[in-house]
Amino acid sequence: MATNPFAEYKWLALLKDWRVFAEGLSVTLEVAIVALLISLALGILFGIAGVFPNKNVRKLNRIYVEFFQNTPLVIQVIFLYHALPHLKIMLPVFLIGCLGIGLYTGAYMSEAVRSGILAIPRGQSEAGLSQGFTYFQTMRYIILPQAKRIILPNIANQSVSLIKNTSVLAMIAGGDLMYRADSWSGMNMYYGPTYLVTGLLYWLMCFPLTKYIKHLEKTAGVKS
Amino acid sequence: MIQLAGVNKYFGQNHVLKDISLKVESGEKVVVIGPSGSGKSTMIRCMNHLEEPDSGTVTVDGIEITAPGAPIRAVRQKVAMVFQQFNLYPHKTVLENLTIAPIIVQGIKKEEAERTGLEFLERVGLKEKATAYPAQLSGGQQQRVAIARSLNMHPQIMLFDEPTSALDPEMINEVLDVMVDLANSGITMVVVTHEMGFARKVADRVIFMADGEILETGTPEHFFLNPQNERTQQFLSKIIR
Numbered sequence: 001m002a003t004n005p006f007a008e009y010k011w012l013a014l015l016k017d018w019r020v021f022a023e024g025l026s027v028t029l030e031v032a033i034v035a036l037l038i039s040l041a042l043g044i045l046f047g048i049a050g051v052f053p054n055k056n057v058r059k060l061n062r063i064y065v066e067f068f069q070n071t072p073l074v075i076q077v078i079f080l081y082h083a084l085p086h087l088k089i090m091l092p093v094f095l096i097g098c099l100g101i102g103l104y105t106g107a108y109m110s111e112a113v114r115s116g117i118l119a120i121p122r123g124q125s126e127a128g129l130s131q132g133f134t135y136f137q138t139m140r141y142i143i144l145p146q147a148k149r150i151i152l153p154n155i156a157n158q159s160v161s162l163i164k165n166t167s168v169l170a171m172i173a174g175g176d177l178m179y180r181a182d183s184w185s186g187m188n189m190y191y192g193p194t195y196l197v198t199g200l201l202y203w204l205m206c207f208p209l210t211k212y213i214k215h216l217e218k219t220a221g222v223k224s
Numbered sequence: 225m226i227q228l229a230g231v232n233k234y235f236g237q238n239h240v241l242k243d244i245s246l247k248v249e250s251g252e253k254v255v256v257i258g259p260s261g262s263g264k265s266t267m268i269r270c271m272n273h274l275e276e277p278d279s280g281t282v283t284v285d286g287i288e289i290t291a292p293g294a295p296i297r298a299v300r301q302k303v304a305m306v307f308q309q310f311n312l313y314p315h316k317t318v319l320e321n322l323t324i325a326p327i328i329v330q331g332i333k334k335e336e337a338e339r340t341g342l343e344f345l346e347r348v349g350l351k352e353k354a355t356a357y358p359a360q361l362s363g364g365q366q367q368r369v370a371i372a373r374s375l376n377m378h379p380q381i382m383l384f385d386e387p388t389s390a391l392d393p394e395m396i397n398e399v400l401d402v403m404v405d406l407a408n409s410g411i412t413m414v415v416v417t418h419e420m421g422f423a424r425k426v427a428d429r430v431i432f433m434a435d436g437e438i439l440e441t442g443t444p445e446h447f448f449l450n451p452q453n454e455r456t457q458q459f460l461s462k463i464i465r
Binding site: 121127 | 298300305307314373377
């Protein structure tokens, strides 16, 4: 007879080892925050590159986006994990995770930034330029403040994906929440409570963010 | 003040400006008329380098802006442009619309930019709208704010690209009144418009363009009383009622 996957003793074992999950959660949060910062920086940089007057700069944006959007994140992270040591670059798993997820999400962020900028009528940048603003001043004072309202909800959406995508670290023994859940339940076969709790923890990280997105979408719609 | 010499401009296969040469003197008011697609907007946009000619030279206040490395931003501060679609900054209040460029581009103190800004708003009759946002204004009011925004840069030249074409008929006059007032102040003006009444009031010279060429030039009276070119006659018969 198969045992109950949610038997009480399995819950008690999990409760006893709660530190394993807490540590995984903290690693996941740290990776998420660092990767988010990387992806935001890349997103703004490559997003602006995507609308730059110079054709070659725009090409750079396309190469970056098309490469990272069209290959699986898992492969990118595994590639970094195995390839970097051959180039004599020794990075801790934590940084590989941040870099891999940051690069990947950055491609989506840059598309969000690019499409937000493109949604602003051309007359706005013409007005700015005709008043003597430089290209970058026009971006900073005229275009980006308007594009922000379009970009922000999209960026928040990508952030939710980013948090969930940190689970890819489990593939390279990253010590994150998913990895701890895998290895803890792999030892004792207590899969039921493990993945229920793990799923709940991811939900607790993402749900406030989606709430925040809703709020952003509302405020973006009200102002004009 | 403004000189175009042998200016050609293509959009793809389309030859939109054909060897245009034109001189606008300091203080002169020039009105440019012509059917849509005749190149008048493209020509006026060449005067502040929003369009770059494929050949020929554009000189503004002694500076050839078509030369490589020309100080285009410095020239643009002297040449203000008023657009058909107003192009106010929707995320800024009316007063901020007037002050942002003077503060950022010209380095003028905020208090000073606001003081002159309010003066210009009063001149266009919209001082009480200083704290409103563009979306709260009518089209005519937005265009008057756009004119005040241009004036707060203290330009020597004002370019108007069909400033009343996007307005409801009952709002056209409030904008034209501001422009007539401006014309009397001695500033150099180049105005692309179909408003022949305005041309008659202020223009020193009217230019008729069609198919990328200047076909006829003369005083407003010349155009009202005895236009020579057949295309000009056809066009005027449609817009003068």
